[in-house]
Amino acid sequence: MAFENLSPVSDSVIAQIDLLNEQCLGHAINVHSRENGMPELKGVNIAILGVRESRGSVNHIENSIDFSAIRRAFYSLYPGNWHTVISDLGDLQPGESSSDTYYALKEIVTELVKKNVVPVILGGSQDLTYAIYRAYDGLDQMVNLVNIDGHFDLGNSSLPITNKSFVGKIIVDQPYNLFNYSNIGYQTYYNSQEEIDLMEKLYFDSFRLGSLTSELTAVEPVMRDADVVSLDLTALQSETLGFMHPAHVNGFNGREICAIARYAGLSDRVSVFGIFEYILQAKNETGAALIAQLIWYFIEGVNYRMNERLENRETDFLHYSVPVDDELLSFYKSTFSERWWIEIPFIKGVNNKLKRNTLLPCTEEDYINACNQEIPERWYKAKRKNEI
CATH class of the missing domain: 3.40.800.10 (Ureohydrolase domain)
Structure with a gap:
């Protein structure tokens, strides 16, 4: 026991x-x-x-x-x-x-x-x-x-x-x-x-x-x-x-x-x-x-946890696509809490480390910076970790 x-x-x-x-x-x-x-x-x-x-x-x-x-x-x-x-x-x-x-x-x-x-x-x-x-x-x-x-x-x-x-x-x-x-x-x-x-x-x-x-x-x-x-x-x-x-x-x-x-x-x-x-x-x-x-x-x-279900991103979240250089970044904003996430993409042919939850928490500022052609640093690091 x-x-x-x-x-x-x-x-x-x-x-x-x-x-x-x-x-x-x-x-x-x-x-x-x-x-x-x-x-x-x-x-x-x-x-x-x-x-x-x-x-x-x-x-x-x-x-x-x-x-x-x-x-x-x-x-x-x-x-x-x-x-x-x-x-x-x-x-x-x-x-x-x-x-x-x-x-x-x-x-x-x-x-x-x-x-x-x-x-x-x-x-x-x-x-x-x-x-x-x-x-x-x-x-x-x-x-x-x-x-x-x-x-x-x-x-x-x-x-x-x-x-x-x-x-x-x-x-x-x-x-x-x-x-x-x-x-x-x-x-x-x-x-x-x-x-x-x-x-x-x-x-x-x-x-x-x-x-x-x-x-x-x-x-x-x-x-x-x-x-x-x-x-x-x-x-x-x-x-x-x-x-x-x-x-x-x-x-x-x-x-x-x-x-x-x-x-x-x-x-x-x-x-x-x-x-x-x-x-x-x-x-x-x-x-x-x-x-x-x-x-x-x-x-x-x-x-006061909100228990937001990220798998419901298609219905409970607003989706924004932002092209930055050669990347197409996907941002999601909760319609309930107004918190933001950015998607970490899976890469075909790579043994991805992540097996669940590919949304990385971020801020609205990250979205605004991406619109100004700045890739969020935490997204870049998470993507690199998922590839190596």
């Missing part, structure tokens, strides 16, 4: 729920407790899961990871006008080795995704994203991974996996399920020129921190195309988290990262959302409060 290794939420956190207002989230969530056991997953939309594993961190310190402060802060929040059903499954304890933890996490995520339950995972070191990615091995689909991080995390894939090399492992390890990797918020001085060149060579997407803070809406189409979203807390300004990561002086602020989390939730496609690099501190109320609000905004987004 995939969930047999999960430990319940601590009694002290459970006891605090009784002190909360009846309208708070703590009274609305099905919680894995020692007294009541594991909650049923039937009808559940979102499952919160802690993973107490950090041995993959290059700065690993032997200390216990405890998500109680995050849970206290989250339970005390009030829900929006939501219809989502939320469960807290408790914590996955570290196995004898990191590989054991990876295996257990992979099995849990696979089971949840099959049940159409979106797991919100609290970590631990970000190399846990590798285990989440491997959960899709048996789901017969290509995976789009979005990493909100100042680092690309490509690392040296020939060495044992760490929180700074897990993306490199994802790229080189079989089976090859990765279609696209997008980095949101990278900071140039944290990444070698070799890594920057490799991102370009593989036609991956990357968005600098400075460009996004002036135009945060650029995140939306990237999230709309993501299956897994992994957030490294070092991508935030250190003061935003109460100096949990004091060396990271630049990054997203609280409002920006909450908006990004909401974009991730709004995506009809995102099936896993992970928050990693949580470090237990003596005084961690600030960091715990912000992470609780990140979870809240993600769930808010999930609640």
Whole structure:
């Protein structure tokens, strides 16, 4: 049973729920407790899961990871006008080795995704994203991974996996399920020129921190195309988290990262959302409060998903054909949400990587630029990845 290794939420956190207002989230969530056991997953939309594993961190310190402060802060929040059903499954304890933890996490995520339950995972070191990615091995689909991080995390894939090399492992390890990797918020001085060149060579997407803070809406189409979203807390300004990561002086602020989390939730496609690099501190109320609000905004987004059926493009979408050089670009605009997509063409005689959903999310600006004879960069990269 995939969930047999999960430990319940601590009694002290459970006891605090009784002190909360009846309208708070703590009274609305099905919680894995020692007294009541594991909650049923039937009808559940979102499952919160802690993973107490950090041995993959290059700065690993032997200390216990405890998500109680995050849970206290989250339970005390009030829900929006939501219809989502939320469960807290408790914590996955570290196995004898990191590989054991990876295996257990992979099995849990696979089971949840099959049940159409979106797991919100609290970590631990970000190399846990590798285990989440491997959960899709048996789901017969290509995976789009979005990493909100100042680092690309490509690392040296020939060495044992760490929180700074897990993306490199994802790229080189079989089976090859990765279609696209997008980095949101990278900071140039944290990444070698070799890594920057490799991102370009593989036609991956990357968005600098400075460009996004002036135009945060650029995140939306990237999230709309993501299956897994992994957030490294070092991508935030250190003061935003109460100096949990004091060396990271630049990054997203609280409002920006909450908006990004909401974009991730709004995506009809995102099936896993992970928050990693949580470090237990003596005084961690600030960091715990912000992470609780990140979870809240993600769930808010999930609640307002539009569930647009792209296969109905002939009836529910407006179609625009734009000739650019030797290409004929096909744009689709939803008559419901007014969001835009551009078609990635299949090429005869080529072993296309994509087996489903050939529409790439884009913006109205991409359409306007195409009308001005500018090919959208993300479309070009997606087309090249589909050909090689």
